[in-house]
Amino acid sequence: MSRPVGIEAMNVFVGMAALDVRELCTHRGLDMPRFENLLMEEKTVALPYEDPVTFAVNAARPIVDSLSEDERNRIEMVITCTESGIDFGKSLSTYVHKHLNLKPNCRLFEIKQACYSGGAGLQMAVNFVLAQTSPGGKALVVTTDISRFALADANAVQEWAYSEPSSGAGAVAMLVSDSPNIFQIDPGAYGNHAFEVMDTCRPGPDTEAGDADLSLMAYLDCCAGAFEDYSRRVEGADFRQTFSQLCFHTPFGGMVKGAHRHLMRKLYKAKPQEIAADFDKRLGPSLAYGKRVGNTAGGSVFVALAGTIDTVDLTEPIRIGLFSYGSGCCSEFFSGVATAQSKQKLQSMEISKSLDQRYRLSIAEYEELLSGGAVIRFGTKDTKLDHGIIPGAWPTTGMKDRLVLDTVKDYHRNYIWI
Amino acid sequence: MDSKQIADMVIAEIRETVPELADQPISPEDSMAELGVDSIERSEVILSTMEKLGLKIPMVQLHGPKNIGELAELLFNKSAG
Known part of the structure; x- marks a missing residue:
């Protein structure tokens, strides 16, 4: 029997501003009945002075603040997981490490594999703990992704249309250790499915390209393949019986619904009514936060996990199955257990309240941000951020508990607490 | 089963999946996207x-076909192979 391992503490940072997706779809002239299939309500929009570093640090800080000095000193690895990197060489982890005031004896690096990055990061951390090379050591895993495309003209907006309503932003910080108070991983219970495919990609700093059909097909193939590999490793695993709840990578809720239906038909030849009831029961809770932040890429499966833990009945411990998928592509199905303590601990992060507190952007404000004039492009050498660009979005609490980007000098990003 | 019969099967599935298209004429030259079948429904x-x-x-x-006829042809070839 191996020792316990998993997520000790967790937080989701949902950004400072949000947009009503229904309003956006109306504005773009998208067909409303079809809109319902997205299962989306709002999305987080990153402000120009919010970048992958600020998202990551703002997600992790409440966790680090809640630790004693001794506990904090045992964070020996910071893994940032992202497809929104700001430099080809220097990792986001270096900035995150600095702004969290962590000890110098720390391994810092960044992981990339599209939206699977968070799954990969978590498994690296879990295996660090299981390997016992540094007994008692902790790893901080932070997924951080923003979708911010400087759209030069109407044509570019048109091309982006298929993913615009669901492209969100968010970061999830997870402290991984041998005290899995939030989520105890089932060690060795996992399955992978990977193959090379060009479904969606980020070929340039401000561009995303993709094929919605191919991406969906790869996702469906992976979902079935990864669960099959999980079943090969875990004797008696049954998709319908083993997991009380499920959390899937969520580009938008409709895609999760499609994948769930695919598995239920493939494995059990289940009828539509049974499939719909099972989806509402076992996947409905996982959409609680995702439908309000949009696709958070590397973090989306963990945004789903947070939603599930915060909203389902956890009087009795439950096993949750997770499916992480990243275009290109690689995927993993794995599992773990959440308890009443998980809910109590996660609720102290007040994720739902943070969602409500975001500034509501008007379409005009959103379009101004989208035009890209204020966005710090990849490779910017020197600049000063305009903190007044959306006056209402700037917090006035003065709590010094939120990090924002202030200036860039000789490529070095300087941040301030506000 | 030939590709024409498979195209008929695909068209029947489209009508089943998207009830709004139940009475609309659909031919093998039509693309699902242009008929208004969304990506989830297409899959x-x-x-x-x-x-x-x-x-x-x-x-x-099965990625790549531009219309229902091409999809039926591909399904036919995969079934035969």
């Missing part, structure tokens, strides 16, 4: 047709 149409054909291959192998 369902393909999966149901694969099920009926007993075809067990990765879905990504």
Whole structure:
């Protein structure tokens, strides 16, 4: 029997501003009945002075603040997981490490594999703990992704249309250790499915390209393949019986619904009514936060996990199955257990309240941000951020508990607490 | 089963999946996207047709056809091969 391992503490940072997706779809002239299939309500929009570093640090800080000095000193690895990197060489982890005031004896690096990055990061951390090379050591895993495309003209907006309503932003910080108070991983219970495919990609700093059909097909193939590999490793695993709840990578809720239906038909030849009831029961809770932040890429499966833990009945411990998928592509199905303590601990992060507190952007404000004039492009050498660009979005609490980007000098990003 | 019959199966699945298209004329030259079948529904149409054909291959192998006729042709070739 191996020792316990998993997520000790967790937080989701949902950004400072949000947009009503229904309003956006109306504005773009998208067909409303079809809109319902997205299962989306709002999305987080990153402000120009919010970048992958600020998202990551703002997600992790409440966790680090809640630790004693001794506990904090045992964070020996910071893994940032992202497809929104700001430099080809220097990792986001270096900035995150600095702004969290962590000890110098720390391994810092960044992981990339599209939206699977968070799954990969978590498994690296879990295996660090299981390997016992540094007994008692902790790893901080932070997924951080923003979708911010400087759209030069109407044509570019048109091309982006298929993913615009669901492209969100968010970061999830997870402290991984041998005290899995939030989520105890089932060690060795996992399955992978990977193959090379060009479904969606980020070929340039401000561009995303993709094929919605191919991406969906790869996702469906992976979902079935990864669960099959999980079943090969875990004797008696049954998709319908083993997991009380499920959390899937969520580009938008409709895609999760499609994948769930695919598995239920493939494995059990289940009828539509049974499939719909099972989806509402076992996947409905996982959409609680995702439908309000949009696709958070590397973090989306963990945004789903947070939603599930915060909203389902956890009087009795439950096993949750997770499916992480990243275009290109690689995927993993794995599992773990959440308890009443998980809910109590996660609720102290007040994720739902943070969602409500975001500034509501008007379409005009959103379009101004989208035009890209204020966005710090990849490779910017020197600049000063305009903190007044959306006056209402700037917090006035003065709590010094939120990090924002202030200036860039000789490529070095300087941040301030506000 | 030839590709014409498979095209009829695909069209029947489209009508099943998207009730709004039940009475609309659909030909093999039509593309599902242009008919207003969204990406999730498109994958369902393909999966149901694969099920009926007993075809067990990765879905990504069925990517590329521009219209229903081309999809039927590809499904036919995969079933035969």
